[in-house]
Amino acid sequence: xxxxxxxxxxxxxxxxxxxxRDFHGYSTYRGTTYNCxxxxxxxxxLIDTVKKEFADEMLDNISQIVDPKRIDYVxxxxxxxxxxxxxxxxxxKIGEDKPLxxxxxxxxxLSCHFEExxxxxxxxxxxxxxxxxxxxxxxxxxxxxxxDSMFTYIKEDKLLFSSDAFGQHYAGPxxxxxxxxxxxIPHALKYFANILLLYAPLILKLVDKVTEMGLVxxxxxxDHGIIWRQDPNKIIKAYxxxxxxxxxxxxxxxxxxxxxxxxKMAEAIAAALxxxxxxxxxxxxxxxxxxxxxxxxxxxxxxxxxxxxxxxxIFPTVGDFLTYMKxxxxxxxxxxxxxxxxxxxxxMEIINRELEGMKFELIDPGVKVQFVPHxxxxxxxxxxxxxxxxxxxxxxx
Ligand code: FEO
Numbered sequence: 001x002x003x004x005x006x007x008x009x010x011x012x013x014x015x016x017x018x019x020x021r022d023f024h025g026y027s028t029y030r031g032t033t034y035n036c037x038x039x040x041x042x043x044x045x046l047i048d049t050v051k052k053e054f055a056d057e058m059l060d061n062i063s064q065i066v067d068p069k070r071i072d073y074v075x076x077x078x079x080x081x082x083x084x085x086x087x088x089x090x091x092x093k094i095g096e097d098k099p100l101x102x103x104x105x106x107x108x109x110l111s112c113h114f115e116e117x118x119x120x121x122x123x124x125x126x127x128x129x130x131x132x133x134x135x136x137x138x139x140x141x142x143x144x145x146x147x148d149s150m151f152t153y154i155k156e157d158k159l160l161f162s163s164d165a166f167g168q169h170y171a172g173p174x175x176x177x178x179x180x181x182x183x184x185i186p187h188a189l190k191y192f193a194n195i196l197l198l199y200a201p202l203i204l205k206l207v208d209k210v211t212e213m214g215l216v217x218x219x220x221x222x223d224h225g226i227i228w229r230q231d232p233n234k235i236i237k238a239y240x241x242x243x244x245x246x247x248x249x250x251x252x253x254x255x256x257x258x259x260x261x262x263x264k265m266a267e268a269i270a271a272a273l274x275x276x277x278x279x280x281x282x283x284x285x286x287x288x289x290x291x292x293x294x295x296x297x298x299x300x301x302x303x304x305x306x307x308x309x310x311x312x313x314i315f316p317t318v319g320d321f322l323t324y325m326k327x328x329x330x331x332x333x334x335x336x337x338x339x340x341x342x343x344x345x346x347x348m349e350i351i352n353r354e355l356e357g358m359k360f361e362l363i364d365p366g367v368k369v370q371f372v373p374h375x376x377x378x379x380x381x382x383x384x385x386x387x388x389x390x391x392x393x394x395x396x397x
Contacts, residue, residue: 003061004175006221006229007157009040013061014223015054016171023082023169025324026194027289030187031171034082035223037161038062039154042132043072047152047161048223049086058086059093068093073131076102077163079109079148083223091118101129103140105148123150141165141206143199158218165203166235167191168225178230187225188235190295192242197298198329200243207240247301247332249392250279254293255306256286256315261340262306264373268381269304269338269388276389278302285317290324297325301392302334303360305351309341314350322354334395335360336388338367338381345370363391 003011014035020028034050036058044066050058062068071094076084079102087110091098100118102110107120123129125140139151145164152161168187174180196203219229220236228235253270257263266282273280278301283293297303303325307318314322335355339347348366356362367384369377 001057001061003038003064004227006037006219006227007159010154010157010159011038011040011065012036012175012221012227013038013046013058013065014048015050015057015061017051017054018171026169026291028169030169032169032224033171035221035225035227036083036086037221038065038071039131039134040066041134043130044070045073045075045131045136046071046090047075048077048083048163049090051082052085052089055086055089059089069095072098073129074098074100075136075152076100076106076110077150077152077161078146078223079106079113080146080164081113083163084110084113087118088114088116091116101138103138103148103150105142105146106150109146109148125150139210143202144206145195145199153215158216160215160217160220160232162220162222164195164223166220166228166239167222170225174226176230177226177228177234180226184226185238186295188238189242189298190291191224192239193295193298194291194328197242197294198327200245200331203239203243207236242298245298245330245332247334247392247395248279248299249277249396250300251281251302251304251388251392252293252296252300253280253282253304253306254285254288254321255282255338256284256308256317257306257340258308258310258315261369261372262308262338264378265338265340265367265369265381266306268373268378269306269367269385272382272385273302273389276386276393278389278392280385285315285321290321293321294325294328297330297333300333301395302336302388303330303355304336304338304388305355306338307347307351309339309345309347312344312346314347318347318351322351326354326358330358333358333360334388334391335362336364336366336384338384340369340371340373342371363387
């Protein structure tokens, strides 16, 4: 990759991972990038690194601007190894004693990952560092995405290096928002839904804090995907909207099926919802990736979960998804369950308990059908879908 000039004397020198398709359980069907940023000042500074396998590529990119040995400072905004994996190779190259700036939790977490005794310099929230012509400000952003996370802001250039926040798993020819336009938003939404959703309350607080501080941005430079330079406020506004999770008249009907019965029920429920004016999507758990389903759930007012009963329990893919969704803590949802069964039929109660545990509003005990849904059972599914659709209309009003 050629270094990308973000502003005069500031370059993105990371790497593109074109072929990654699974990022710890998230489907990255457009690959990703690991962005890191070189600031050419009196103190030459690198913000973040890349995944270990791309460390040489990063060093090659830096070499196109300056001999890496001339780097004076390294800043680690976040410890996760897609951003810190290149540190050992970098520090070995530039000198193990060069100052490595990070948050207090950053030092703790980096020390857990790497045995090297680097020259850690802990920075406080609001702390500043002069590079000569430029001054950096550090903002602690705990849990966005780990306890060690922080942002780095350049006062003079009004650039925010936001680590995971505002990122997208997207590898393409475009490097900036103005080069890709609206097409980047679904990737940013998917990233938010699968990485940051559970921290939505913290995001809203952070946006308030940044507004209070009066920070303005010429560009927001995340560690994944494109850089927001045309309209950085657009992604901030989108984060506020996504964090608020205002339910729309939309329902995700997610299910798995063994012999087609639960699938037929899902179709009947979705059809009834659509007749009530709801954007209803049946999503089969072995056809749709969990991270794509989660993305659809962000603005859905209802999540309706179907499973056959198998071995007195729920289907494994349903268990996988419920565990995943529970961890991401979506809010403001109606929850509902449906199941087919042969002789015991525990699946519906198990799903209802899970949905209740997630604080979803349960407005109906659900629909349970023995073996194959015929006319009467499909009518029950239809009435169930209509009831949920009518409740969504009330919530929207
Ligand atoms: Fe891109 Fe939390 O790492």
